[in-house]
Amino acid sequence: xxxxxxxxxxxxVPAAPPRQxxxxxxxxxxxxxxxxxxxxxxxxxxxxxLVTPYDPSYQNPAFSLSLHRPDAAHLLGTTQSGQDVLxxxxxxxxxxxxxxxxxxxxxxxxxxxxxxxxxVLGGVWDEVLSLITNVFLVIPALPLLIILxxxxxxxxxxxxxxxxxxxxxxxxxxxxxxxxxxxxxxxxIAASRETGESTWRxxxxxxxxNEVSLIAANFVNTVLYAIGASVALAFIGLSNxxxxxxxxxxxxxxxxxxxxxxxxxxxxxxxxxxxxxxxALVLLNTGMDxxxxxxxxxxxxxxxxxxxxxxxxxxxxxxxxxxxxxxGLAAFAHSFSRSSLLDDRARGGxxx
Amino acid sequence: xxxxxxxxxxYLVAAWVALTLNFFIPRxxxxxxxxxxxxxxPNLQPAAYRALEAMLGVGHPGSLWHQYLAYLGDVAHFNFGxxxxxxxxxVSTLLAETIPWTLTxxxxxxxxxxxxxxxxxxxxxxxxxxxxxRVLPGLMFLQAIPYFFLALIMLTxxxxxxxxxxxxxxxxxxxxxxxxxxxxxxxxxxxxxxALTIVLTSLAGWMLQMRNVMITTIGEDYxxxxxxxxxxxxxxxxxxAARNALLPQLQGFGLALGFVVSGAxxxxxxxxxxxxxxxxxxxxxxxxxxxxQAIFLVITFAVLLANLIIDLVLVAVDPRVRAQGAGR
Numbered sequence: 186x187x188x189x190x191x192x193x194x195x196x197x198v199p200a201a202p203p204r205q206x207x208x209x210x211x212x213x214x215x216x217x218x219x220x221x222x223x224x225x226x227x228x229x230x231x232x233x234x235l236v237t238p239y240d241p242s243y244q245n246p247a248f249s250l251s252l253h254r255p256d257a258a259h260l261l262g263t264t265q266s267g268q269d270v271l272x273x274x275x276x277x278x279x280x281x282x283x284x285x286x287x288x289x290x291x292x293x294x295x296x297x298x299x300x301x302x303x304x305v306l307g308g309v310w311d312e313v314l315s316l317i318t319n320v321f322l323v324i325p326a327l328p329l330l331i332i333l334x335x336x337x338x339x340x341x342x343x344x345x346x347x348x349x350x351x352x353x354x355x356x357x358x359x360x361x362x363x364x365x366x367x368x369x370x371x372x373x374i375a376a377s378r379e380t381g382e383s384t385w386r387x388x389x390x391x392x393x394x395n396e397v398s399l400i401a402a403n404f405v406n407t408v409l410y411a412i413g414a415s416v417a418l419a420f421i422g423l424s425n426x427x428x429x430x431x432x433x434x435x436x437x438x439x440x441x442x443x444x445x446x447x448x449x450x451x452x453x454x455x456x457x458x459x460x461x462x463x464x465a466l467v468l469l470n471t472g473m474d475x476x477x478x479x480x481x482x483x484x485x486x487x488x489x490x491x492x493x494x495x496x497x498x499x500x501x502x503x504x505x506x507x508x509x510x511x512x513g514l515a516a517f518a519h520s521f522s523r524s525s526l527l528d529d530r531a532r533g534g535x536x537x
Numbered sequence: 538x539x540x541x542x543x544x545x546x547x548y549l550v551a552a553w554v555a556l557t558l559n560f561f562i563p564r565x566x567x568x569x570x571x572x573x574x575x576x577x578x579p580n581l582q583p584a585a586y587r588a589l590e591a592m593l594g595v596g597h598p599g600s601l602w603h604q605y606l607a608y609l610g611d612v613a614h615f616n617f618g619x620x621x622x623x624x625x626x627x628v629s630t631l632l633a634e635t636i637p638w639t640l641t642x643x644x645x646x647x648x649x650x651x652x653x654x655x656x657x658x659x660x661x662x663x664x665x666x667x668x669x670x671r672v673l674p675g676l677m678f679l680q681a682i683p684y685f686f687l688a689l690i691m692l693t694x695x696x697x698x699x700x701x702x703x704x705x706x707x708x709x710x711x712x713x714x715x716x717x718x719x720x721x722x723x724x725x726x727x728x729x730x731x732a733l734t735i736v737l738t739s740l741a742g743w744m745l746q747m748r749n750v751m752i753t754t755i756g757e758d759y760x761x762x763x764x765x766x767x768x769x770x771x772x773x774x775x776x777x778a779a780r781n782a783l784l785p786q787l788q789g790f791g792l793a794l795g796f797v798v799s800g801a802x803x804x805x806x807x808x809x810x811x812x813x814x815x816x817x818x819x820x821x822x823x824x825x826x827x828x829x830q831a832i833f834l835v836i837t838f839a840v841l842l843a844n845l846i847i848d849l850v851l852v853a854v855d856p857r858v859r860a861q862g863a864g865r
Binding site (some may be wrong): 316319320323324325327328329331332335336409416417420421422423435439444447449459460461463466468471474 | 551673680686690792796799807821832833844
């Protein structure tokens with residue numbers, strides 16, 4: 186693909202030597218945007234609960250503070266019982282993010298264990314593990330989560346974390362199994378087998394390091410699932426309703442008729458926080474996809490060489506050094522020279 | 538045919554796993570479920586106590602194996618037991634009242650979203666770098682919004698602020714459900730906003746996936762060959778690229794269905810739509826376990842059935858699937 190050439194596609198900027206490009210600079214824009222957005226939420230989760238202006242559960246008895254619109258004292262307004270929405274939001278972001286990250290870690294570990302074992306052990310083990318994976322992939326998780334959590338005592342987060350993680354691994358296991366099968370057939374695995382490395386060593390030092398990007402993408406997806414599922418479960422009341430998460434905030438807003446009362450400041454902040462966290466994770470994942478699959482890369486760059494769109498049927502474009510920048514009189518004088526004709530080509534004229 | 542038989546076997550196994558989980562979950566949970574339920578509903582009769590015991594297997598009437606067989610037999614006859622919250626209503630009656638609503642709304646909206654999303658994905662993949670790519674971040678935002686939150690936003694904007702749509706419910710109050718114009722038009726009117734919500738949130742996912750598969754497919758040599766032969770663009774796009782990109786898209790549709798349907802069902806709660814979602818909420822808030830479990834089974838079986846239909850479609854449209862079946 187032409188888009189992968191290590192040459193700057195913007196004719197105005199000389200191509201920087203690849204050595205100078207840090208890992209961060211090489212990331213696609215989407216991944217950067219996602220990482221920054223997610224970073225903001227992580228920051229809010231870390232320092233938020235320390236700087237909450239009020240106790241999120243404190244019900245201000247003053248009648249005038251029931252359903253108060255956002256103002257200087259309550260930046261995001263108050264709930265029907267006079268609780269500060271901003272304080273609830275800051276505490277809720279931490280709670281939701283903590284839970285989602287924990288679920289992500291546990292479920293991803295399960296995915297790796299099941300996926301790698303299925304591919305490495307092979308035979309009957311593979312058949313059985315794949316069958317279990319596929320069955321749990323096709324059974325809808327949310328209704329199952331609902332009966333599991335319905336029967337479990339609703340005291341802490343532990344039950345929610347364990348149940349969400351217990352149902353969140355199949356997709357990752359399937360992807361990781363496929364990747365492990367592909368890697369297992371490569372020569373370097375055969376070589377390490379020949380040199381007498383143990384199966385465990387091969388798994389830990391040859392296979393898993395080659396799947397890091399896949400495992401990372403899977404982790405991001407699982408966190409996304411955990412946020413969505415935990416918020417949905419809390420929204421229908423299946424969570425510890427005396428603690429503040431984004432889902433319980435939405436639950437109270439819905440059950441106390443925030444919508445009918447027109448109190449948008451009550452249900453919009455937690456919902457937007459969920460949506461933005463989700464967007465950050467989707468952006469991060471799409472960006473990582475693009476890193477691995479250059480064809481998916483961003484609109485302006487994809488299929489463009491030297492600023493000109495190239496179709497697959499066109500002859501292979503040949504890149505040339507971008508023209509030197511000239512200013513003022515030099516540019517005027519240059520426009521009469523023969524070499525100025527080359528500039529037009531580089532700027533999107535005929536690449537031939 | 539071998540492919541379909543193999544898939545059918547797989548769905549039977551999946552259905553059996555769901556049934557078995559449903560049977561064992563209440564029996565493995567800590568505490569006495571019957572006591573817990575009875576204490577919440579003081580008006581229950583002793584007969585209900587025994588019925589609950591039988592269903593939840595607490596009083597041990599017969600061995601576990603006998604209970605299991607009896608349970609499978611009950612489910613086969615659509616007998617999900619007696620409801621505890623609305624005692625003595627039968628769970629199956631409650632389900633029969635709500636399933637048509639959900640099936641029509643969620644089913645139609647999901648299929649529309651899938652078709653439109655796939656079509657847009659084909660366009661975005663073919664015109665890679667075009668205007669559709671520019672709205673991608675916006676689509677990702679839509680995709681990340683929980684269904685029920687978008688429902689809240691839509692209601693605020695289009696029903697509370699601008700009185701364009703009704704505030705919820707399945708049909709206008711005072712109407713009696715039946716096959717007449719007044720009721721049908723009212724039901725259609727009330728379903729527009731929920732349907733729009735489902736389409737908006739799930740559209741982006743199908744579109745992004747189709748776009749990515751299309752971009753990869755368009756890089757294949759046979760697409761280049763088709764272009765080199767001078768075939769018209771629409772033929773290259775539809776018959777060469779899109780047709781091949783459709784296989785992973787349809788498979789993804791099957792796997793994502795459970796997720797989409799669950800999300801849509803939660804969304805019904807916001808609209809007070811008289812479907813399974815609202816029933817589920819009532820079941821959860823009143824600890825109505827028989828109803829919760831029956832809803833789990835109904836949703837699971839619906840998703841399995843939809844997956845089977847998708848497999849049949851795959852066999853019909855994709856010769857590779859047929860060849861794969863014959864090869865084994």
